[in-house]
Amino acid sequence: MKRYLQSLFLFLLLHAAAHAQAPLPAAVNTDPARAKVALPEPANPALPSLILIGDSTVRNGHDDGQGKGPAGQWGWGNPIAGYFDAARINVVNRAVGGLSSRTYVTSGHWERTLALVRKGDVVMMQFGHNDASAINDTSRARGTIRGTGNETEEIDNLLTGKRETVHSYGWYLADYVKQIRAKGATPVIVSLIPRKRWDDAGKIRRNADDYAGWAKEVARRDGVAFINLNELAARRYDQMGRDEVTKLFPLVTPDETVHTNWAGADLNARIVVGGIKALGLQPLVGALNERGKAIAANEDERPVVDARTVKAEHAANPALPTLHLVGDSTVKSGGASGHIGWGERIAPYFDTARVNVVNHAVGGRSSRTFYTEGRWQRVLDQLKAGDVVLIQFGHNDGGKIGDPAMKGRASGPGTGPETVEDRKADGTVEQVHTFGWYMARYVQDAKGKGATVVVLSPVPHRDAWEGRRDFENFAQWDREVAQQHGALFADLTMVVTEGYRRVGAGVVDTFFSDARTHTNEAGAAFNAQRVVAALRDLPGEVVEKWLSARGRQVAAANQ
Numbered sequence: 001m002k003r004y005l006q007s008l009f010l011f012l013l014l015h016a017a018a019h020a021q022a023p024l025p026a027a028v029n030t031d032p033a034r035a036k037v038a039l040p041e042p043a044n045p046a047l048p049s050l051i052l053i054g055d056s057t058v059r060n061g062h063d064d065g066q067g068k069g070p071a072g073q074w075g076w077g078n079p080i081a082g083y084f085d086a087a088r089i090n091v092v093n094r095a096v097g098g099l100s101s102r103t104y105v106t107s108g109h110w111e112r113t114l115a116l117v118r119k120g121d122v123v124m125m126q127f128g129h130n131d132a133s134a135i136n137d138t139s140r141a142r143g144t145i146r147g148t149g150n151e152t153e154e155i156d157n158l159l160t161g162k163r164e165t166v167h168s169y170g171w172y173l174a175d176y177v178k179q180i181r182a183k184g185a186t187p188v189i190v191s192l193i194p195r196k197r198w199d200d201a202g203k204i205r206r207n208a209d210d211y212a213g214w215a216k217e218v219a220r221r222d223g224v225a226f227i228n229l230n231e232l233a234a235r236r237y238d239q240m241g242r243d244e245v246t247k248l249f250p251l252v253t254p255d256e257t258v259h260t261n262w263a264g265a266d267l268n269a270r271i272v273v274g275g276i277k278a279l280g281l282q283p284l285v286g287a288l289n290e291r292g293k294a295i296a297a298n299e300d301e302r303p304v305v306d307a308r309t310v311k312a313e314h315a316a317n318p319a320l321p322t323l324h325l326v327g328d329s330t331v332k333s334g335g336a337s338g339h340i341g342w343g344e345r346i347a348p349y350f351d352t353a354r355v356n357v358v359n360h361a362v363g364g365r366s367s368r369t370f371y372t373e374g375r376w377q378r379v380l381d382q383l384k385a386g387d388v389v390l391i392q393f394g395h396n397d398g399g400k401i402g403d404p405a406m407k408g409r410a411s412g413p414g415t416g417p418e419t420v421e422d423r424k425a426d427g428t429v430e431q432v433h434t435f436g437w438y439m440a441r442y443v444q445d446a447k448g449k450g451a452t453v454v455v456l457s458p459v460p461h462r463d464a465w466e467g468r469r470d471f472e473n474f475a476q477w478d479r480e481v482a483q484q485h486g487a488l489f490a491d492l493t494m495v496v497t498e499g500y501r502r503v504g505a506g507v508v509d510t511f512f513s514d515a516r517t518h519t520n521e522a523g524a525a526f527n528a529q530r531v532v533a534a535l536r537d538l539p540g541e542v543v544e545k546w547l548s549a550r551g552r553q554v555a556a557a558n559q
Helices: 004-021 080-081 109-114 168-182 210-221 229-238 242-246 261-278 367-372 375-382 437-447 472-485 493-502 504-511 522-535
Strands: 049-056 090-094 122-126 153-156 163-166 186-190 225-227 322-327 356-359 388-392 418-423 429-432 451-455 488-489
Touching: 049 109, 080 090, 109 168, 109 375, 122 168, 168 210, 168 504, 186 210, 186 261, 210 225, 210 229, 229 242, 229 261, 261 375, 322 375, 367 375, 367 437, 375 437, 388 437, 437 451, 451 472, 451 522, 472 488, 472 493, 472 522, 493 504, 493 522, 504 522
Parallel strands: 049 090, 049 122, 122 186, 186 225, 322 356, 322 388, 388 451, 451 488
Antiparallel strands: 153 163, 418 429
16 A cells, blocks of 8 residues: 555656646846837828837837747737828837836937927827836936926936936826927827736726826826726726736736736727727828727717707796706716716706706817807707806816817817817818807807806816815806806806715715716716705895795705
8 A cells, every 4th residue: 555655646746747837937127227229210201190109018128029929028009000001100109118207208218209290290108107116216217206296306316417307297298298289299198008916806906096097187187188098908807807818918927917918919009099089089090991990989988979869958838937057968968878967967956837947968068069069059049038047168178279189179268359260170260269258158148038147167076176176267267257247156166066075085986977077876966956055045046936845955055
């Protein structure tokens, strides 16, 4: 028996050795501190260019897979070229591994890249993976100040020996945007790809609270086209599952969690192409080849709703006065993707035997496009003396006029008479007015029909009510228009904000159906109640006689 057991043990030992998995190859560092790489230039100067800047997750090392073919490390900037027609556009990948939003500038790469940018080009930037590094050390000295603010740090750079002013991550992104626009080109901000790391719930970790969130904030603040690659890729990873996601990264030791192989890079490239299509970015969309055209557009976080799908509302009883609601998707979303606007939950606060409540709002509209699309004229056609009109715009009015990211919605800042020409893709030119001009037009037209107008500042974003006030400029412009043209003004931004502060951040987070803008059922109901509170606080008891028993239970905002 003893000899048998010895033989069995020897057999099992030899069997295990024969079938043992070969050790994984060592990981390759493709991002040396002083990387010297030859970067491409536009192949055909007669064509527009898509120029990419970023780190190794966009262009890895020498962009060659380290001689390992598809199994090596690749950035998404390489495979994305395969989705465009080279006879229509240059795809120029000038990202450099190991660099941050700061060191892409200080290394001189940005100066050389900017010299290649021409009017009509598109420049995509994706930074963040290296921005969390040390601000000052002897190895990389590539870190940036966290956030999007204007704070600075003066250092004597231990790596370069030079005096340097270091800015925030958001500051560098905004500076790229400014310089790109000065060249007549279109900037696009792309959030960093997610790492191959899972949270306790088994979901891929996102960066919404840091670099992806800050990139999104800069894009929103400065009206820049934005592709949320971090969130979109993470969703795709979650759908695929851990085993399949592992196949998108090189199999090396130590485990590679940042850099993708060819399959992973191609997945990210396709997501970026989907973002390009969702934004309608020209000349990129028109330069896609058949492979690119076959990719579906990403879901738009701020869609311009096809108004043909929105049922027009009319007064149920024309003999009664009507409360008309005019605005964007925060007033009426129709339940798409779980989004519900406050205007869809306000009717129970009014007695329908005394007043009609008609919601004319359409998602994706600004003060400008609600007017230019003829939607305001349709409201006017229904208006009569004794009606009340609530008007809330602002969510889609920001940004730069003519920037594709704004989808033709941006209005001019302020309340003055100045205009800006916006040349459309079809060659037509629109004279775009200020936000205040459009709001004043609404007020004057409605008053001309004998109606009372209440101008509402926009409901606040999910992430902009705790430490500061949201929509400060738009609220001021709304107030000025109301004062100058005889309308009433309610600072709905702050009325809702005060309500949010009472219930707390934990509850407010349950009010939203997306990252920051659209409310769900609970949020819409909460905001509708705050609108009623704001209306009850206005002079003249504008809607008091129309309130239902439920409406009369709502205290005025300042009570």
